[in-house]
Amino acid sequence: MKKLVSxxxxxxxxxPVAAGDFELTGSxxxxxxxxxxxxxxxxxxxxxxxxxxxxxxxxxxxxxxxxDVVVIPxxxxxxxxxxxxHFDLREAYVRWxxxxxxxxxxxxxxxxxxxxxxxxVDIINQSDSVEDIDNEDKLGxxxxxxxxxxxxxxxxxxxxxxxxxxxxPGADGRLRPALLVDNDLALFDEGTDxxxxxxxxxxxxxxxxxxxxxxxxFHGANREARFIPNSEAxxxxxxxxxxxxxxxxxxxxxxxxxxxxxxxxRDSAFETYAAAVGGFEYTFYGISEAGADLGLxxxxxxxxxxxxxxxxxxxVADNDVFVGARYALNDADDTSILAGIVTDVNDxxxxxxxxxxxxxxxxxxxEIEGRFFMNVDPDNVAFAFKDxxxxxxxxTRYF
Amino acid sequence: MQLNLLNKxxxxxxxxxxxxTSVAFAPVQADEAADKQKGFDIAARSDRSDxxxxxxxxxxxxTLVNAAGRETTRELSFKTLERENEDxxxxxxxxxxxxxxxxxxxxxxxxxxxxxDNQWLYLPALKRVxxxxxxxxxxxxxxxxxAFEDFTSTELNKYEYKYIGEETLDGMKVDVVExxxxxxxxxxxxxxxxxxxxxxxxxxxxxxxxxxxxLKTLNFSDYKEYDNGIWRAHTLAMTNHQTNKSTTxxxxxxxxxTGLADKDFVKGVLKRVR
Numbered sequence: 196m197k198k199l200v201s202x203x204x205x206x207x208x209x210x211p212v213a214a215g216d217f218e219l220t221g222s223x224x225x226x227x228x229x230x231x232x233x234x235x236x237x238x239x240x241x242x243x244x245x246x247x248x249x250x251x252x253x254x255x256x257x258x259x260x261x262x263d264v265v266v267i268p269x270x271x272x273x274x275x276x277x278x279x280x281h282f283d284l285r286e287a288y289v290r291w292x293x294x295x296x297x298x299x300x301x302x303x304x305x306x307x308x309x310x311x312x313x314x315x316v317d318i319i320n321q322s323d324s325v326e327d328i329d330n331e332d333k334l335g336x337x338x339x340x341x342x343x344x345x346x347x348x349x350x351x352x353x354x355x356x357x358x359x360x361x362x363x364p365g366a367d368g369r370l371r372p373a374l375l376v377d378n379d380l381a382l383f384d385e386g387t388d389x390x391x392x393x394x395x396x397x398x399x400x401x402x403x404x405x406x407x408x409x410x411x412x413f414h415g416a417n418r419e420a421r422f423i424p425n426s427e428a429x430x431x432x433x434x435x436x437x438x439x440x441x442x443x444x445x446x447x448x449x450x451x452x453x454x455x456x457x458x459x460x461r462d463s464a465f466e467t468y469a470a471a472v473g474g475f476e477y478t479f480y481g482i483s484e485a486g487a488d489l490g491l492x493x494x495x496x497x498x499x500x501x502x503x504x505x506x507x508x509x510x511v512a513d514n515d516v517f518v519g520a521r522y523a524l525n526d527a528d529d530t531s532i533l534a535g536i537v538t539d540v541n542d543x544x545x546x547x548x549x550x551x552x553x554x555x556x557x558x559x560x561x562e563i564e565g566r567f568f569m570n571v572d573p574d575n576v577a578f579a580f581k582d583x584x585x586x587x588x589x590x591t592r593y594f
Numbered sequence: 595m596q597l598n599l600l601n602k603x604x605x606x607x608x609x610x611x612x613x614x615t616s617v618a619f620a621p622v623q624a625d626e627a628a629d630k631q632k633g634f635d636i637a638a639r640s641d642r643s644d645x646x647x648x649x650x651x652x653x654x655x656x657t658l659v660n661a662a663g664r665e666t667t668r669e670l671s672f673k674t675l676e677r678e679n680e681d682x683x684x685x686x687x688x689x690x691x692x693x694x695x696x697x698x699x700x701x702x703x704x705x706x707x708x709x710x711d712n713q714w715l716y717l718p719a720l721k722r723v724x725x726x727x728x729x730x731x732x733x734x735x736x737x738x739x740x741a742f743e744d745f746t747s748t749e750l751n752k753y754e755y756k757y758i759g760e761e762t763l764d765g766m767k768v769d770v771v772e773x774x775x776x777x778x779x780x781x782x783x784x785x786x787x788x789x790x791x792x793x794x795x796x797x798x799x800x801x802x803x804x805x806x807x808x809l810k811t812l813n814f815s816d817y818k819e820y821d822n823g824i825w826r827a828h829t830l831a832m833t834n835h836q837t838n839k840s841t842t843x844x845x846x847x848x849x850x851x852t853g854l855a856d857k858d859f860v861k862g863v864l865k866r867v868r
Contacts, residue, residue, distance in 0.1 A: 220694060220697065222694070254868070290866070292866060295857070297866070304721050305721060306721040306722045309724075344857060344860060344863070349860070349862040402712070402725070446725050448725045450710070450727065450729045451727050451729045451730075452727070453726075453727060478727060480732070480733055481730075485734070486732070486741075488733060525734045526734075527660070527737035528737070529696070529736075554693060557666060557667070557692065557693050557694075558693070558694060560695045591695070
């Protein structure tokens with residue numbers, strides 16, 4: 196952490212303080228989750244879970260465009276679950292961009308990958324899973340990022356001096372295991388504190404004709420934790436093991452087809468395993484007079500990790516098939532609907548998702564997100580969520 | 595450029611061969627070939643009046659008007675890198691600053707002539723760069739009356755041409771040239787372009803849909819000649835005759851030769867453009 200602070204200080208010290216462009220924007224979201232069934236666990240919210248989301252976006256760019264600063268504070272105020280009420284700096288960094296090199300220091304957000312149903316190789320940022328269980332909400336990651344763009348592609352190195360623990364719902368919260376996860380008890384390979392450990396990652400990304408290719412390497416504390424009950428069996432202790440991961444993500448784009456593939460090999464002190472997700476998205480363009488598109492998605496998910504919690508973190512995407520459809524109206528309001536079902540090939544447990552969004556006027560966006568758990572097998576890890584099917588309504592005002 | 599001159603020489607010699615060998619059909623074929631050649635020449639003269647702009651940057655406001663007259667606007671900026679070889683297309687970067695919820699969304703395109711363009715879309719909320727299919731040529735661009743191909747298919751060699759005749763448009767003498775898309779997945783059977791005889795700029799295009807019915811008209815106005823001799827229209831008004839919707843693009847001042855290079859049009863830059 197000290198190294199990061201000093202490198203930020205160094206960057207700031209060399210920054211031109213001359214006038215540049217300053218910009219402040221933000222949004223306020225009103226959200227309500229509606230659960231179809233009462234919580235299976237005592238104390239859980241029964242039906243409604245209203246909350247408020249606030250985000251600001253501050254940007255400054257030097258007049259020569261070589262320097263920019265981005266600060267994005269975010270907070271959620273949840274009326275029912277105290278653990279879901281939280282604050283985070285999604286991004287807070289200084290960046291210098293030269294001819295071939297870019298250097299960024301601070302809290303950053305990075306996405307790797309191509310697949311839709313699971314984000315397998317994406318590992319830089321910790322998931323803010325109290326927001327949603329789809330691993331798409333992320334906590335800002337402290338990092339020093341050095342990137343170079345050449346004719347043969349882009350190489351980026353990440354030095355990550357601080358670890359962010361995953362967020363988990365509290366006792367009142369839904370979408371949680373029977374025992375609460377207690378992050379204060381978290382264990383790392385180095386003990387109870389990971390701050391002296393520095394994580395490292397490297398990525399190469401480029402395209403060759405119709406092929407987009409990414410290669411990645413990560414060494415550090417796993418963003419996923421194994422959960423071991425404490426000795427009194429009153430809480431789950433998250434174990435964030437050190438891992439080494441090699442990942443590849445490939446997309447082949449041809450006519451209306453997008454073929455997608457991601458795979459990784461991950462090595463921990465307990466095992467070495469491989470995981471992959473692959474499939475396609477095919478789009479029927481202009482199926483309505485007004486030019487709406489219908490995309491069909493099919494992806495297979497495989498994960499070779501042990502299902503013993505003493506050895507590996509759990510995953511739902513171990514041997515599953517995702518079938519989905521995306522309908523985009525291509526209208527002025529950017530109206531779109533995505534629906535999909537993931538089915539476990541082994542036990543036929545199913546979970547469905549539906550996401551719809553539409554803009555109203557210039558500044559309002561309405562969203563509906565539904566998650567449904569069906570036919571969940573008692574041995575499936577999603578069994579803890581079997582009563583947590585819900586629909587979420589969100590109205591966001593942008594400023 | 596070189597290749598194109600070569601093509602023209604070839605078509606001229608084919609024309610010569612046709613004239614020399616087939617006596618019976620010669621007048622008709624010669625007329626057709628001559629109209630094709632003249633159409634191409636007029637289009638080429640117009641297109642090439644743009645040669646040497648090197649690179650440009652401009653901000654624009656897009657105003658969408660629905661059939662009931664309701665207006666919505668979006669602000670966007672365009673960066674373009676000229677590629678002088680007419681057998682490869684220009685590179686372009688489009689960035690949205692409003693509506694606020696899509697602020698920072700960016701589209702990178704490497705235009706090609708007859709092959710599908712390479713396109714990448716950046717989604718700032720997820721920090722995700724997505725390669726997207728460019729088969730969707732006739733689809734509406736961000737809900738507007740402009741189709742993707744109206745932006746991306748401005749290259750000379752994406753069409754075959756036919757000279758129709760002369761006309762007067764808004765007091766200007768214009769050449770009327772029909773053009774037929776050579777690329778796949780076009781939403782048009784043909785377009786009729788009106789090019790003035792004075793400074794060779796496109797003043798109007800009529801678009802005919804797949805059923806060959808008049809679909810849209812695009813009017814170019816507020817032309818201005820910049821110091822480098824390059825002409826730019828600052829108002830592009832697209833009217834859809836079938837839906838009564840319209841979209842107007844109003845451009846600010848163009849900046850040329852701003853130092854843009856190939857490295858500013860790679861997918862890695864999408865994450866930091868605004």
